[in-house]
Amino acid sequence: MDVSEYQATGAVRSRQETERLQKEFEQQRALEEERARQAEAEAARQLAEEAARRAARPWPVRLTEARCTLCHSATNYETSSHTLPGWIAVILRMRYFNMAPLEWEETWIIGRHLSKARPPDASTALFEWGATGTLIAAPFLLYYWATRRHRRFRKKEP
Numbered sequence: 144m145d146v147s148e149y150q151a152t153g154a155v156r157s158r159q160e161t162e163r164l165q166k167e168f169e170q171q172r173a174l175e176e177e178r179a180r181q182a183e184a185e186a187a188r189q190l191a192e193e194a195a196r197r198a199a200r201p202w203p204v205r206l207t208e209a210r211c212t213l214c215h216s217a218t219n220y221e222t223s224s225h226t227l228p229g230w231i232a233v234i235l236r237m238r239y240f241n242m243a244p245l246e247w248e249e250t251w252i253i254g255r256h257l258s259k260a261r262p263p264d265a266s267t268a269l270f271e272w273g274a275t276g277t278l279i280a281a282p283f284l285l286y287y288w289a290t291r292r293h294r295r296f297r298k299k300e301p
């Protein structure tokens with residue numbers, strides 16, 4: 144055993160070998176940077192595409208999303224279905240009970256859009272239209288009933 148056993152031999156690289164490795168390393172790094180740049184560009188492109196797709200949706204869809212996702216997610220209205228008067232009633236409730244900021248024509252546009260996009264089944268439709276009809280007819284019926292009684296009462300007088 145002599146001192147030569149403690150001296151590094153194979154591990155020491157020649158100058159050329161070191162330079163070659165360095166070059167290889169730099170190439171690899173450049174390649175990785177290029178890949179990262181490409182991935183970034185691709186992500187940006189997809190984002191822009193998605194934004195363009197969302198912006199190209201019809202106006203009522205965008206208006207509904209803008210006005211009706213302030214307080215809760217879209218799931219609330221995407222999982223409900225109503226007739227036109229039913230949706231108007233929901234929107235008016237949002238407006239007057241929950242203080243949703245809405246204009247009159249927006250109530251109308253959103254109501255029409257939702258009643259087309261989320262219509263109810265037949266029995267719900269029947270009930271909602273029936274309730275609407277009753278509500279509209281109620282004052283006339285009351286008026287008729289009141290005046291009829293009054294007339295009958297007057298006729299009985301001598």
Ligand code: HEC
Binds near residue numbers: 211219233234240253
């Ligand atoms: C100012 C906040 C606010 C805004 C804006 C708002 N909502 Fe709501 N919404 C609520 C709250 C609070 C509830 C839960 C309590 C309730 O039902 O009133 C709710 C519940 C709902 C529900 C579930 C209850 C039900 O009746 O089926 C639906 C559907 C709904 N909202 C639709 C809408 C639509 C459509 C719009 C857009 C016109 C809208 N919301 C905008 C606050 C809001």
